[in-house]
Every structure is written in structure tokens, then in C-alpha cells.
Amino acid sequence: MMVESATETIRTTPSNQNGVSSLSSQSDSGGREGGSNGDTNGEISPVDLLHLQQQQALQAARQFLLQQATGLSSPSSNEVKQAPVQVPVSMAMMTPQMITPQQMQQILSPPQLQALLQQQQALMLQQLQEYYKKQQEQLHLQLLTQQQQAGKQAKEQQLGNKQLAFQQQLIQMQQLQQQHLLNLQRQGLVSLQPGQGTVAMPALQQAMCPADLQQLWKDVAGVPSTEDAMKHEGLDLSTTSSNSTSYSASKVSPQITHHSLPNGQSSIHTPKRDRARLFEWISSFSKAEPADEHLMPHSKGGYLQNTHSSHEEHTATHPLYGHGECKWPGCEALCEDMGQFIKHLNSEHALDDRSTAQCRVQMQVVQQLEIQLAKESERLQAMMTHLHMRPSEPKPFSQPLNLASNASILKRESDAYPEGLPHPPTSAAAPITPLRQGPSVISSSGLHGVGPIRRRNSDKFCTPIASELAQNCEFYKNADVRPPFTYASLIRHAILEAPDRQLTLNEIYNWFTRMFAYFRRNTATWKNAVRHNLSLHKCFVRVENVKGAVWTVDEVEYQKRRPPKMTGSPTLVKNMISGLGFGSLNASYQAALAESSLSLLNSPTMVNTSTGGSLNMMHVGHDDVSSTVEQVNSNGSCSPGLSPQQYGHQVHVKEEPAEMEEDSRPVSLMAKVSQNLVLPGDEREIEEDLPTEDLE
DNA sequence: TTAATAATAAACAGGA
DNA sequence: ATCCTGTTTATTATTA
Numbered sequence: 001m002m003v004e005s006a007t008e009t010i011r012t013t014p015s016n017q018n019g020v021s022s023l024s025s026q027s028d029s030g031g032r033e034g035g036s037n038g039d040t041n042g043e044i045s046p047v048d049l050l051h052l053q054q055q056q057a058l059q060a061a062r063q064f065l066l067q068q069a070t071g072l073s074s075p076s077s078n079e080v081k082q083a084p085v086q087v088p089v090s091m092a093m094m095t096p097q098m099i100t101p102q103q104m105q106q107i108l109s110p111p112q113l114q115a116l117l118q119q120q121q122a123l124m125l126q127q128l129q130e131y132y133k134k135q136q137e138q139l140h141l142q143l144l145t146q147q148q149q150a151g152k153q154a155k156e157q158q159l160g161n162k163q164l165a166f167q168q169q170l171i172q173m174q175q176l177q178q179q180h181l182l183n184l185q186r187q188g189l190v191s192l193q194p195g196q197g198t199v200a201m202p203a204l205q206q207a208m209c210p211a212d213l214q215q216l217w218k219d220v221a222g223v224p225s226t227e228d229a230m231k232h233e234g235l236d237l238s239t240t241s242s243n244s245t246s247y248s249a250s251k252v253s254p255q256i257t258h259h260s261l262p263n264g265q266s267s268i269h270t271p272k273r274d275r276a277r278l279f280e281w282i283s284s285f286s287k288a289e290p291a292d293e294h295l296m297p298h299s300k301g302g303y304l305q306n307t308h309s310s311h312e313e314h315t316a317t318h319p320l321y322g323h324g325e326c327k328w329p330g331c332e333a334l335c336e337d338m339g340q341f342i343k344h345l346n347s348e349h350a351l352d353d354r355s356t357a358q359c360r361v362q363m364q365v366v367q368q369l370e371i372q373l374a375k376e377s378e379r380l381q382a383m384m385t386h387l388h389m390r391p392s393e394p395k396p397f398s399q400p401l402n403l404a405s406n407a408s409i410l411k412r413e414s415d416a417y418p419e420g421l422p423h424p425p426t427s428a429a430a431p432i433t434p435l436r437q438g439p440s441v442i443s444s445s446g447l448h449g450v451g452p453i454r455r456r457n458s459d460k461f462c463t464p465i466a467s468e469l470a471q472n473c474e475f476y477k478n479a480d481v482r483p484p485f486t487y488a489s490l491i492r493h494a495i496l497e498a499p500d501r502q503l504t505l506n507e508i509y510n511w512f513t514r515m516f517a518y519f520r521r522n523t524a525t526w527k528n529a530v531r532h533n534l535s536l537h538k539c540f541v542r543v544e545n546v547k548g549a550v551w552t553v554d555e556v557e558y559q560k561r562r563p564p565k566m567t568g569s570p571t572l573v574k575n576m577i578s579g580l581g582f583g584s585l586n587a588s589y590q591a592a593l594a595e596s597s598l599s600l601l602n603s604p605t606m607v608n609t610s611t612g613g614s615l616n617m618m619h620v621g622h623d624d625v626s627s628t629v630e631q632v633n634s635n636g637s638c639s640p641g642l643s644p645q646q647y648g649h650q651v652h653v654k655e656e657p658a659e660m661e662e663d664s665r666p667v668s669l670m671a672k673v674s675q676n677l678v679l680p681g682d683e684r685e686i687e688e689d690l691p692t693e694d695l696e
Numbered sequence: 697t698t699a700a701t702a703a704t705a706a707a708c709a710g711g712a
Numbered sequence: 713a714t715c716c717t718g719t720t721t722a723t724t725a726t727t728a
Contacts, residue, residue: 505716505717505718506716506717531716531717531718531719532718532719532720534717534718534719535717535718535719535720536719536720542718548717549717549718
């Protein structure tokens, strides 16, 4: 299901590229495959299923991460010129049957790649979880049966042994499952960038809810008691088994158990080998850490290292020690001083299975929290966006709009945003793209990563440049990928990002090189293009300054030069709306839209007379959703009442009231409308795919 | 097929 | 003379 939605994106890839048709067919089948697998989960061997999906996801993931790694492994200083990492693109060489992850990566925009990966991984994890759950239940059932039978037989020792075996199996399952999950994370999710990380790892969230984690902690903490009990051969099954069961019920355990534990012997009983493995496991994280550090400064690896090298540090403070007690999860042992704590740490939390398992869990907790943070951040952003543009947006045509329709707009948007799906980061900002010309962004972003290219699509209607940039800032900074934006939109963005919304040519250059690795080469080419754009487009206004000339943006002009195709009569607008497949769109809303576009047509003077905030806000708002947010970022002065002067002087500098926006307004409206409309639609699709996404 | 748009290349001018 | 900035024209590709 999720896979399908991901491939859906691919399927709609533009038909102008050689490999596209092949892509469609390929992804189509892939989508079906994934879907059917998901449905027949119970029938097909889960291992096969996982394998298949893992391969799909990981293949893409690997490629993506590779790209990231190459971009990020080099000194990440913005100014450092990076060796261009270019992926030779030859779509023509693509055979219909062969879509390499590389090509996928090139076709998909970073956010889309992320979305795809996340969806696939989410799917995998979900299915994994389901499968594990089944296994767990089965096992538990068996255990109970055994208990009953054993009870009847009244053979205490045998019972003990059997139960012990199951117990061990349970524990092993837990561990393996955790490891499995973590492996998946590591392969696909761990190294995502912070910005992108905000949308990453929903999969884990699906696999675990906070309550699970809590329970998990208890259970993992409970492991030692089992261990001890087993050592004494006098285990208290009633407690331990229930513990483990409750854990496993929510967590699951793998069938894989059987091959790692052929005779049901717990790893606890083979400490040497396992410790070696554990150590290896842990060090793998420690080693992996440096590379990822700048991506996830708060990464768990550091934590792990801290934990395990703590005895060497002996500093006055210890992250695991506070208020006189050990802060090791689930420990809370009282330690009078640091020395005692260290002692306790070394004795109780040495490198063993339990500690490692707890570490794993802690990692998951951290990731869980990161996910939560990401979701909340996104929600905040959506809220800000919403509050930002709403009050101003309806103004120009507030009369014709009744409250109800306004409310419906509001609702749609607010419904759409907070979901915090992996996809939305970009799609939320570029809602129009997926449906109307969905793939355009995709194709433009990576398809021709090198050389002279034509790409402008994302700029077509509502440029999601701000949010896209915000989301993938790091990506573009480091990856030698051409940003899928027009020069004009980039320049505009650069200028608007400036504190006083004006930049010299050189500053614009610097912004380009700072923000995009791609523009750190071929400087002559793109600089010429920048100059060309500045001169050519009326939306860029040159203002003589004391110290030279600066460039500003005339938002009105910028909006004017927007796609002419979408302009037209309200009927057209209406038709388009219905044509977009929003059958469910309520009629009054449509009418209101049409009407509002009319009112816009009829009141072109508003544009000029009202240099006030509302006008500007409208433009800003409609242009790209997050540009309002972006203003918050760029200069703290941004507020719902964005000072008109900020645009005001620019508007005045170069004003051509005569030729009015007979078309620009409807365009703006359309863009706005599309955002409001497509989002929900987009949302619906994804919602079906990720039913458990939104957990709260 | 056509028109609009964008990217690219390049010629050119003026100023520092 | 050279570089930077800015304007303009031409060509080509893409898209609707």
C-alpha cells in the first residue's frame, strides 16, 4: 500500500524522458508486488517477504545514503569547494526492466526518495511486526499449553526445563527482533539528515509506541531477573514469563530465532561468543558515529560511547548519574557519590546482553522521541503557516466568501498538515505538483543532475522552494545535485531571505554557492544566468544604494510572471478543480472559489492600492506555503503582520499599474486553491497507505 | 503545431 | 587592460 503510493509518484513521471515509460512499468510491477505481499502476509514465507521488500527498500536506500555520504563525508564547510560528485546519467541506456537505485535516486527528488524509503521501511517494519507478533502469540500459546500440561504431569523439573527453554527463546526473540529492527534502521534511517530527519523514521514509530517502549524497558530490565533465576534453576515463571510475554506481545520475536539458537540455548549461556558479537555490534555504532555525527549531533552513538567509556572518564558529572542515583534506564540504584556510582556502573551495567539490550532500547527511545519531535515540529510549522496566511489570504475576496467556505478551507488545510507524514515535507509545500504535474519536480531534481539542463517545473505554480529548501538544505549544500528550481525562484528566495530583502549581485552569488554544491562549479555559466535573470525579469528590481546597487524582489511582478496556462475564467478554474479529482469537494466551496477568482478579476486595483500587509501576505502565502515560515527564520521580524514596507518599497520602485493582473490574480488564486485542495487529496492517499502513522 | 517559458551562450557597454 | 555588473539578443529545450 505504501509502496504503491511511492511508486505512484514514480509512475506519474514525465513522459519526456527516455527511461520513463520503462520506469512506469517497472515501478508498477514493483508496486503491485509490494502490495500483494503486504496482503498475503500470512501466506508467503515471511522471511521471503521481508527479504524481498528489504531488498527493494534497501536498494533505494543504499543509493540514497551513498549519495548523501559522498556529499557529506567531505568537509562540510559551506565554503569548501567540493569535488563534484556526479552520477553519470544516461537515461537512454535504461532498459525497461532495469531501474537501478541510482536512476531512482536521480529521478526522485530527495524528499521523495526519503518518502519512498520511509514508506517502504515502514511497510517492512509493519509487516515484520505483524509477523513477529503472530509468532510471539503462537509461542506464548505454546508456552501456556506446556505449562498446563506440565502442571498436569506434575513433573516439576521437566516443566522447569521446558519453560526455561521457552523463556530463553522468548528472550532471544526479543533480542533478535530488536536487532533486526535496528539493523533496518541503521541501513535506511539512521543517517538521515536532521532536516530530513524530521520526516524520517516513521517506521519505527509504527513499530513502537511510547507505551511499548515503557513496557519494553520494564521487560528488558526484567531480563536479568530471568537470567539470575535461570542460573539458580529456580525461576519464577509466573512473573518472568508474563513479563516477557507482555513485552513480546507488543514487540514480537522472529522466527530467525531458530537458526541462531538451534537448541534453544540462550545467548546468556554463551557469553563469550555473544559478548564478542555484542562488542562488535556496539563498536559498529561507535565507528559509524563520526561519519554521521554532523548529521545527527544528538545521535545515540555518542551516548553509547559515553556509557561505555564512562569508567575511563571519571569526570565530576556523568550523564547517567544524577540526584544520587543511577540513571541507567530502569535502574535507579542509589549511589552516594561518583565513585560508588562508577563502581555500580561497572558492576551492574557492564557490557553484557542486558546492557546491550537496554542500549538498544534506549536508542529506540531516542529515535522515538526524535520522531515525535519531528512530528511536532512539522505540526508547528503547519500551524504557523496556517495562522500566517489565513487571516490575510481571504481578505482580497472576503466578501463573496462565506464563513462556511472559509472554514472548509481552513479545515482542509489544517487537516492536511499536521499529519506529519514522511511525504508531506515536500508535498505539503508542493501539493500541486504530485497531482497536476507531480513528476515534474522529480524529473527536474535529479534526472539531469549534470550539465546544461532545463528544469523549471517546480516553479510552475506554487514554488515550494522555501520548504523544499528548508527540508533539503543540507542535501543541496552537500550533494552536487542541481536544485529543481528556476534561477528566478532561487534568486527571489535568496533576496527574500536576506534581512532587508535586498542583495547585491555578489551576495546573490554567494548565496548560491553557499546553498548549493551544484553552484560551486561552472560559475561562469550560472552567474551569467543569474545576471540574465535579474535583468530579464521585471520582478527583480535594481535599487541604487549608497554603496552601490542592490537587487530586490517585486512580489507582484513575480506573481505576474507566473504560469499563464492556469489563468482564465472561473469556469476554467472550476473545471480544473473538478478535473483534479476532487469530487468530494463541496459545491459551495467550489462556487466560492470561482466567485473569489471573479472578484479578483474584478478588483485588480486592489493589488496596487493595497500595498499593505494583506496583499503581500497573500502573495507570500500563496507562492510557497512555507515562505511565511521562512520569513520567520530569516528575520525574526516576521510575524502575521509582516511589515508592508518590506515589500512596499519594492512594489513602489517599479510599478506598472496599467497592465493589470487580469491573469495574475487567478493564477495566484489557483495556486492557493491547489494547495488547499491537493493537500487533502494527497493526504488521503497517503493516509490509506499509512494507517497507523498518526498515533496520538 | 504553436506559444510561452526557461536555460544557456554570448555580445556589448559602462564603471571601478 | 581587466574584471565586474548589467543589458540585450539569439538559440534551444520543455511544456501546455
